[in-house]
Amino acid sequence: MADLSLIAGKNRLPTIHPAAALVAVFLLFYPAFASNFFVFQIGAYSLVLGTIALSLMMLAGYGGMVSLSQLTVAGLAGYLMAILGDNSVGVMGLGWPWWLTALTAIFAASVFSALIGAISVRTEGIYTIMITLAIAVAFFYFVRQNYVIFNGFTGYAGVEPPVLFGVYWRNPTPFYYLSLAVAAFFFFAVLYGARSTFGLSLQAIRDNPRRMRAIGYDVTLHRIFAYWLAGLIAGTAGVLMVWFNGRISPGSVGVDVVIDILVIAVVGGMRHPIGPFIGALAFVLLENFAIDLIDRERFNTVIGLAFLLVVLFSPDGLLGLWMRMKDALMLKRRTPSDSGGGQ
Amino acid sequence: MDIAFYAAWPSDPGVLAGPVFRNRVGWRRDLLRRFIERHTFWAIVILISAGIFLWMIFAVWPDWMISTLGRKKTFVNTFLNGLTLAGLYFLVASGFTLVFGLMRNVNLAHGSMYLLGAYIGYEAAEVSGNWFVGLGAAFIAIAITGILLQVLVFRRMEGDDLRQTLVTIGVSIVAADLMLATWSGTTYQFAPPEWLFGAAELPIISTIRSSGQEVFLKYPIYRLAVLAVAIAVGIALWLFLNRTRVGMMIRAGVNDRDMLAASGVNVQVVFALVFAIGAGLAGFAGVIGGTALSIAPGEDIRYLLASLVVVIVGGMGSVPGAAIGALLIGLAEQFGLAYFPTYGVVLTFVIMVVVLAVRPQGIMGSS
Numbered sequence: 001m002a003d004l005s006l007i008a009g010k011n012r013l014p015t016i017h018p019a020a021a022l023v024a025v026f027l028l029f030y031p032a033f034a035s036n037f038f039v040f041q042i043g044a045y046s047l048v049l050g051t052i053a054l055s056l057m058m059l060a061g062y063g064g065m066v067s068l069s070q071l072t073v074a075g076l077a078g079y080l081m082a083i084l085g086d087n088s089v090g091v092m093g094l095g096w097p098w099w100l101t102a103l104t105a106i107f108a109a110s111v112f113s114a115l116i117g118a119i120s121v122r123t124e125g126i127y128t129i130m131i132t133l134a135i136a137v138a139f140f141y142f143v144r145q146n147y148v149i150f151n152g153f154t155g156y157a158g159v160e161p162p163v164l165f166g167v168y169w170r171n172p173t174p175f176y177y178l179s180l181a182v183a184a185f186f187f188f189a190v191l192y193g194a195r196s197t198f199g200l201s202l203q204a205i206r207d208n209p210r211r212m213r214a215i216g217y218d219v220t221l222h223r224i225f226a227y228w229l230a231g232l233i234a235g236t237a238g239v240l241m242v243w244f245n246g247r248i249s250p251g252s253v254g255v256d257v258v259i260d261i262l263v264i265a266v267v268g269g270m271r272h273p274i275g276p277f278i279g280a281l282a283f284v285l286l287e288n289f290a291i292d293l294i295d296r297e298r299f300n301t302v303i304g305l306a307f308l309l310v311v312l313f314s315p316d317g318l319l320g321l322w323m324r325m326k327d328a329l330m331l332k333r334r335t336p337s338d339s340g341g342g343q
Numbered sequence: 344m345d346i347a348f349y350a351a352w353p354s355d356p357g358v359l360a361g362p363v364f365r366n367r368v369g370w371r372r373d374l375l376r377r378f379i380e381r382h383t384f385w386a387i388v389i390l391i392s393a394g395i396f397l398w399m400i401f402a403v404w405p406d407w408m409i410s411t412l413g414r415k416k417t418f419v420n421t422f423l424n425g426l427t428l429a430g431l432y433f434l435v436a437s438g439f440t441l442v443f444g445l446m447r448n449v450n451l452a453h454g455s456m457y458l459l460g461a462y463i464g465y466e467a468a469e470v471s472g473n474w475f476v477g478l479g480a481a482f483i484a485i486a487i488t489g490i491l492l493q494v495l496v497f498r499r500m501e502g503d504d505l506r507q508t509l510v511t512i513g514v515s516i517v518a519a520d521l522m523l524a525t526w527s528g529t530t531y532q533f534a535p536p537e538w539l540f541g542a543a544e545l546p547i548i549s550t551i552r553s554s555g556q557e558v559f560l561k562y563p564i565y566r567l568a569v570l571a572v573a574i575a576v577g578i579a580l581w582l583f584l585n586r587t588r589v590g591m592m593i594r595a596g597v598n599d600r601d602m603l604a605a606s607g608v609n610v611q612v613v614f615a616l617v618f619a620i621g622a623g624l625a626g627f628a629g630v631i632g633g634t635a636l637s638i639a640p641g642e643d644i645r646y647l648l649a650s651l652v653v654v655i656v657g658g659m660g661s662v663p664g665a666a667i668g669a670l671l672i673g674l675a676e677q678f679g680l681a682y683f684p685t686y687g688v689v690l691t692f693v694i695m696v697v698v699l700a701v702r703p704q705g706i707m708g709s710s
Contacts, residue, residue, distance in 0.1 A: 126508060142686075301521060
């Protein structure tokens, strides 16, 4: 298994790959040379989307559960930020302090995610997609219909991050570093978690739930706990998302966005936590620069076709494509391939 | 399933009693009898609530009921709306569940097929000036689309459920965008034949005026026609699946695909046929539903959600399950809309959750 070799192969304190170190340095100094547009609209946005997709990757890649409701979880956290905190619409907006709002939103999102898990884990495989998609669509219709709590079609605007330590966190550079910190935290958490006892048993459950059940593991509980963890990731990303956009409406949790997250995770690759971020970067770049190539209106066709191409020709995404290229190169050089099969 | 049932209670005298089982109808009747014997309490509850329901529809409501539940007209209209919506949902979901049952393929582009069928039907009806031509064109065009999808895409990745599903998602994204490009965001309205217009007077009294005159309930003919078509399609599907040779092959394929292939049947042809029927039904429903409501972008998602929930509730792969699920969801949606508008979706959702909690495989699903 490629993912295991990547993660568990170098078991002691990691010897950092030069490329990884280069990427880390690049990400850290990125705002120093990039324009505000590139820092905020490309950099920070990719990191936020990547973090949401990371929660899907974690469930799908390690748990074998393709949950399409991760964006819905993030959306709930975003809505809660507007409902419990401040917004400029004049509906709800209970005015809680920002830290309490954020913590509550993230916690509520994780519980929501665990509930979704509890509903969907009793069925397996392909059924999970259907049930989570149904939940996501139902949530979309619900927030659109409900004016009392979710302010219906209009949704909320004017949701601002706090001014803290004299910094306005929605400015491009501070927000970039905030998203980078959150993304990096969850990236390493997932990387580490996959090697933990829980992570390994989750992967074992993915590969053979019946055997794990026979050994005495509580398969259902493991899966629900995975959903809860994924909810923490998605919820935190949801808070960032609403700060990034400043607003949230049913359109932010619509089916097309739900599918976008799936597209990001699949295009990036679900074998390694870096996949969702690669996918998110590709997606955001395409979203911003496809206009130069084609009509802005037809963006969905482009993204849909890109998605189809990836699914048809490289089921494990760009990451898998790259790994195969690397393998092919290595075979040419007649060196023993040690990245292909790590069992 | 019959054999499994048979083997489960070998010592049950009812099972061994022989003559009842000569035909399927006898089997069904016996199933009903067994249900009443085993769950007497629930049988009584169901019977009583059905009785109350019928009484609520046909009787003239006393004043205290009007004050608690609102006007009778609202109630009966909601009920009829729920029934006709259920008919529409059944048309869409039966194809979805048929395809799933045989191929284990969740076709998430099913909603797109519904919408594409509606658009094609609209164009055909505009050109020919005949609504029925549109209906036929939609069925045939979408059936061909389904066959193409099956032959060009799904056959290449057989056994890889997840990838097939992802492909259907990709197809639905592209399809939705191209349809938006072709037909723009405008709402279209069909022109059904004259005799389908108007309202029929039902033999249901809505109120009695103070003058003693009875006021009968009126209901759009077209919606009743939708219900009739759905029932007809349901019966036709049942006959096709249970009384024809091809239907037998399909049922055998649902139970054990490999065994069917091993016994010399060309499964690929059966697959293509089922896909054609399933997709064709979606296109057909597109015209029916598009006439009842309207055609607009976003309808694909709505009917995809409906199909998903209906088959999750009814049991995946089961056509009778789709009927039951459609009935539950259609009624729930309309009653939710009429009696608690902002939480209508929640009712649908609660039904889904309850069914999943009690019977994860759905009401008629086989585990």
